[in-house]
Amino acid sequence: MSEEKDGALLEIRGLRVVFDGFTAIGGVDLTVGRGELRFLIGPNGAGKTTLIDVVTGLTRPAAGSVAFAGTELTGLREHRIVRLGIGRTFQTSVVFEELTVLENLDLAAGFRRPLRSLLRQRRGVSDAVASALDTIGLGALAERPAGVLSHGQRQWLEIGMLIAQRPKLLLLDEPVAGMSRDERERTGELLTEIAADHTVVVVEHDMEFLRRYASQVTVLHEGRVLVEGDVAAVQADPRVQEVYLGRTKKEAA
Amino acid sequence: MSARLRGYAIFAAVALLVLVVAPAVLPPFRLDELAKYLCFAIAALGIGLAWGQGGMLTLGQGVFFGLGGYAMAMYLKLHDAGGDLPDFMTWSGVEKLPALWKPFADPAFAIAMVVVLPVAIATLLGLLVFRQRVRGAYFAILTQALAAAFTILLVGRQGLTGGTNGLTNFYDFFGRDPEADGTQRLTYFVTAGVLGVLYLAARQLVKSRFGRLLVAVRDGEDRVRFLGYNPATVKTVAFAVSAGMAGIAGALFVPVVGIISPSLLGVVPSLELVVAVAVGGRYALAGAVLGAVVMNYAKTSFSEQWAGGWLYLEGALFILVMTLAPKGAVGLYEQARDALARRRRTPEPAAPAPQQETQEVPA
Numbered sequence: 001m002s003e004e005k006d007g008a009l010l011e012i013r014g015l016r017v018v019f020d021g022f023t024a025i026g027g028v029d030l031t032v033g034r035g036e037l038r039f040l041i042g043p044n045g046a047g048k049t050t051l052i053d054v055v056t057g058l059t060r061p062a063a064g065s066v067a068f069a070g071t072e073l074t075g076l077r078e079h080r081i082v083r084l085g086i087g088r089t090f091q092t093s094v095v096f097e098e099l100t101v102l103e104n105l106d107l108a109a110g111f112r113r114p115l116r117s118l119l120r121q122r123r124g125v126s127d128a129v130a131s132a133l134d135t136i137g138l139g140a141l142a143e144r145p146a147g148v149l150s151h152g153q154r155q156w157l158e159i160g161m162l163i164a165q166r167p168k169l170l171l172l173d174e175p176v177a178g179m180s181r182d183e184r185e186r187t188g189e190l191l192t193e194i195a196a197d198h199t200v201v202v203v204e205h206d207m208e209f210l211r212r213y214a215s216q217v218t219v220l221h222e223g224r225v226l227v228e229g230d231v232a233a234v235q236a237d238p239r240v241q242e243v244y245l246g247r248t249k250k251e252a253a
Numbered sequence: 254m255s256a257r258l259r260g261y262a263i264f265a266a267v268a269l270l271v272l273v274v275a276p277a278v279l280p281p282f283r284l285d286e287l288a289k290y291l292c293f294a295i296a297a298l299g300i301g302l303a304w305g306q307g308g309m310l311t312l313g314q315g316v317f318f319g320l321g322g323y324a325m326a327m328y329l330k331l332h333d334a335g336g337d338l339p340d341f342m343t344w345s346g347v348e349k350l351p352a353l354w355k356p357f358a359d360p361a362f363a364i365a366m367v368v369v370l371p372v373a374i375a376t377l378l379g380l381l382v383f384r385q386r387v388r389g390a391y392f393a394i395l396t397q398a399l400a401a402a403f404t405i406l407l408v409g410r411q412g413l414t415g416g417t418n419g420l421t422n423f424y425d426f427f428g429r430d431p432e433a434d435g436t437q438r439l440t441y442f443v444t445a446g447v448l449g450v451l452y453l454a455a456r457q458l459v460k461s462r463f464g465r466l467l468v469a470v471r472d473g474e475d476r477v478r479f480l481g482y483n484p485a486t487v488k489t490v491a492f493a494v495s496a497g498m499a500g501i502a503g504a505l506f507v508p509v510v511g512i513i514s515p516s517l518l519g520v521v522p523s524l525e526l527v528v529a530v531a532v533g534g535r536y537a538l539a540g541a542v543l544g545a546v547v548m549n550y551a552k553t554s555f556s557e558q559w560a561g562g563w564l565y566l567e568g569a570l571f572i573l574v575m576t577l578a579p580k581g582a583v584g585l586y587e588q589a590r591d592a593l594a595r596r597r598r599t600p601e602p603a604a605p606a607p608q609q610e611t612q613e614v615p616a
Contacts, residue, residue, distance in 0.1 A: 077483075079481050079482055079483045082478070082480065082481035083481050088479055094473050096472050096473060096476075098468055099465055099468060099469060103465050106462070107465060107469055107480060110462060111482050112481075113462070115486070118461060118466060120461055120462065121457070121461050122465075161480070165481065
């Protein structure tokens with residue numbers, strides 16, 4: 001795999017998604033290279049989450065192709081796509097409240113186990129789980145049910161579950177939404193850490209977070225790619241300022 | 254005492270009560286009644302697994318109970334007939350033993366079918382239904398419809414199934430007189446033993462990774478998909494296990510009570526099992542077992558005093574439990590235990606509270 005280090009990991013071509021006549025995505029091409037940290041931004045309704053939904057099999061596209069490391073994803077069921085090596089989080093984090101933090105991570109790490117071995121009780125902590133727990137810094141809460149976690153901690157647990165899956169591509173849907181300043185800071189550090197050895201796509205609304213942590217940015221607007229480039233270039237682009245940044249500035253004023 | 258040790262102590266105490274005390278103090282008639290409750294408890298254990306742990310509200314366990322019961326009863330009828338037609342077939346004008354019945358003359362086959370039939374049907378149903386993501390109330394209604402259809406089928410095919418009367422009048426249970434006190438004691442001990450073994454097996458399943466996965470499917474089926482598991486497979490396995498347990502319960506019910514008939518496995522008996530599990534506490538396997546024994550005991554006692562009144566009491570109890578104590582008797586016990594432990598432990602060490610959030614509205 002290392003010899004293709006610079007090749008594209010995710011290739012989306014001519015993607016169209018239509019909900020009851022409403023075109024959510026109207027012809028998007030997007031390429032994410034191996035090892036890249038890509039931010040997807042755009043105003044509400046731009047189609048960011050829909051794009052992730054299509055990649056992960058939650059939504060079926062009307063047309064177009066989504067190729068992951070050469071494998072066509074459209075039409076595959078969700079768990080099959082996960083098994084190919086794509087993991088995602090959701091805007092509203094869903095962790096299993098009745099299970100402990102450790103059990104949540106163990107479950108995420110375990111889908112490659114054969115069903116028969118699932119009948120055994122968990123003894124100890126596997127390496128993948130231990131390192132995920134370490135990365136997200138919830139070691140002290142490992143044996144507590146996930147239901148007691150704060151909003152931020154839940155998001156981190158979700159990211160931890162994602163790492164424990166050992167995916168090749170991580171898709172994070174608004175990881176800092178609803179977080180406090182400190183939590184956002186911590187999530188940013190976490191993101192930087194993960195991006196060092198993973199390919200990551202982040203959907204984000206938070207412009208400050210984007211400025212601090214993004215390098216490559218794709219701007220979506222009304223279901224199309226508006227601009228693509230590094231943060232500075234994208235911010236300087238008048239079209240982006242018009243549809244997104246400009247409006248945010250006006251609102252902020 | 255650690256929770257683990259306390260669990261073993263309670264299990265040992267209950268085993269002592271069921272295996273030593275009850276046979277010593279109860280008259281044979283009451284012991285036989287208790288054996289019947291234990292049969293229901295086995296079926297309830299399956300419901301605890303499917304509904305409590307897996308979130309599948311199955312209102313048709315009577316079907317699997319019936320399949321197990323009929324498989325056992327068919328063997329007993331053929332054995333009694335000794336090469337002739339079973340008595341009810343002669344009365345219904347059947348002249349030749351139906352092909353469906355023939356293999357049940359072999360006790361090994363019949364006993365295997367007690368488990369195989371329910372598991373196979375539950376697996377088939379599960380694969381069809383869970384793959385299509387049918388769940389919640391829709392699944393519940395579907396299983397209830399299955400129970401209704403099954404009884405209609407049984408009643409309608411009198412020559413094959415004994416119709417409304419079902420299968421009864423057994424004269425020989427593996428070389429013993431089924432009505433003799435000794436046989437009744439034996440079936441009691443077998444039933445209690447099977448319940449104990451299945452309880453421990455179910456407990457192990459709940460504590461295993463599969464059990465954790467099952468709870469995860471119950472609480473967030475869609476999320477589980479994105480962990481790379483197919484929830485349909487997980488649910489199908491749990492549903493099949495619960496069906497197998499109901500089948501075993503039905504098979505034991507036949508020698509204990511001496512009859513299996515459509516009225517014992519239709520919509521109402523299936524619902525009563527679910528109500529019993531809810532009252533006992535569906536989230537704990539022990540609650541399911543407890544509920545089945547206590548509710549059926551209450552039903553018998555109450556019906557002896559005021560026939561027909563039980564249904565009202567049962568319904569009222571169900572409503573009360575669902576609204577006031579959704580975790581049932583076990584939930585109430587746990588609440589009381591925790592409250593007691595808190596009072597004893599003074600001063601209370603502050604639990605690591607979830608970090609206070611300073612929610613900021615994103616721009």
